[in-house]
Amino acid sequence: MEIKDNVALVTGGASGLGRAAVEHIVANGGKAAIVDINEEKANDVIAQLGDENVIFINTNVMEEDSVKNALSVIEDKFSKLNFVINCAGTGYGARILGKKGPHPLDIFKFIIDLNLVGTFNVMRLGAELIDKNDPDSDGEKGVIINTASIAGYEGQIGQSAYSASKAGVIGLTLTAARDLARHAIRVNTIAPGIFDTPLMQLAKDENKVALLETTQFPHRFGNPKEFGQLAGHIINNSYINGETIRLDSAMRMTAK
Ligand SMILES: NC(=O)c1ccc[n+]([C@@H]2O[C@H](COP(=O)([O-])OP(=O)(O)OC[C@H]3O[C@@H](n4cnc5c(N)ncnc54)[C@H](O)[C@@H]3O)[C@@H](O)[C@H]2O)c1
Numbered sequence: 101m102e103i104k105d106n107v108a109l110v111t112g113g114a115s116g117l118g119r120a121a122v123e124h125i126v127a128n129g130g131k132a133a134i135v136d137i138n139e140e141k142a143n144d145v146i147a148q149l150g151d152e153n154v155i156f157i158n159t160n161v162m163e164e165d166s167v168k169n170a171l172s173v174i175e176d177k178f179s180k181l182n183f184v185i186n187c188a189g190t191g192y193g194a195r196i197l198g199k200k201g202p203h204p205l206d207i208f209k210f211i212i213d214l215n216l217v218g219t220f221n222v223m224r225l226g227a228e229l230i231d232k233n234d235p236d237s238d239g240e241k242g243v244i245i246n247t248a249s250i251a252g253y254e255g256q257i258g259q260s261a262y263s264a265s266k267a268g269v270i271g272l273t274l275t276a277a278r279d280l281a282r283h284a285i286r287v288n289t290i291a292p293g294i295f296d297t298p299l300m301q302l303a304k305d306e307n308k309v310a311l312l313e314t315t316q317f318p319h320r321f322g323n324p325k326e327f328g329q330l331a332g333h334i335i336n337n338s339y340i341n342g343e344t345i346r347l348d349s350a351m352r353m354t355a356k
Pocket residue numbers: 111112113114115116117118135136137138141159160161162187188189190191214215218247248249250291292293294295296297298299300
C-alpha cells in the first residue's frame with residue numbers, strides 16, 4: 101500500500117521506535133495519530149512534524165474504552181484508518197526465583213497485559229475501522245504491524261515476563277493474518293534486536309556492553325530510523341503477510 105494520503109495509528113508513537121514510525125509515515129506523505137499515555141513527549145513530535153500531520157490521543161492500550169475513544173477521534177479527524185503500528189510496551193527484569201523470592205505475579209500479569217493484550221486490543225478494534233475502507237488498486241484495505249522482540253525467541257535470564265509477552269505477539273501473527281485475510285488486511289510483526297531508545301537507556305551499562313558484543317554487523321545498536329524504514333517497507337510490499345521479521349544485525353541474545 102501507499103503511505104501517501106493514508107492514516108496510521110501508532111501506539112507508543114511518542115517515543116523511540118513508535119516515534120520513528122510516525123516520522124517515517126509523515127516523511128512519506130501520510131498522517132499519524134499518536135496513541136500513547138505520554139502527552140509531553142507526543143507534543144515534541146507534533147512540534148517537529150506539524151499538527152496538520154500528527155495528532156495525539158491520550159490512550160491506554162490496555163483499556164477497551166480508551167482505545168475505542170482513540171478510534172472515534174481518528175474517524176472524526178481523518179475519516180479513515182489504514183495502518184495500525186503497535187509499539188506501546190515495556191520491560192521488567194526479575195528471575196523466576198530471585199534473592200527476594202518468587203517473581204511478583206502482579207508484575208508478570210502487567211507485562212503480559214501491556215505488551216500482548218494491549219497489542220491484541222488495538223489490533224482487533226483497529227481492524228474494525230480499517231475494514232470500512234474501500235480496497236485500493238491492489239485490493240488492500242490496510243496493514244497492521246506489531247512489535248515483538250528477539251527476546252520472544254531467546255529471552256535472557258530475568259526476562260520471563262517480557263519474553264513470554266513477546267513470544268505471544270509472535271504467535272499471534274499468523275493467526276491474525278489468517279483471520280483478517282478475508283478483510284483484505286495484512287498483519288506482520290517486527291522483532292527488533294537492541295535499539296537505542298529511551299527504553300534501552302534504562303538498562304544497566306554492564307548489560308548494554310554485553311548486548312553490544314553480540315551484535316554482528318553492523319556492530320552497533322539499531323537506529324530507530326531503521327525500524328521506521330522496515331515498517332514502511334512492510335506497508336509498501338503487498339506480499340509480506342503473516343511474518344515476523346527480525347531486525348537485529350544477526351545478533352542472538354545469550355543467557356546473560
Ligand atoms: N528499544 C529496543 O531495543 C527494543 C527491542 C525490542 C523490542 N522493543 C519493543 O519496541 C516497543 C517500543 O519500545 P521503545 O524502545 O520505543 O520504548 P519507549 O519506552 O521509547 O516507548 C514506548 C512508548 O509506549 C508508551 N506506552 C507505555 N505504556 C502505554 C500504554 N499503556 N498505553 C499507551 N502507550 C503506552 C510510552 O509512553 C512510550 O511512549 C516496545 O514494545 C518494546 O518492547 C524495543
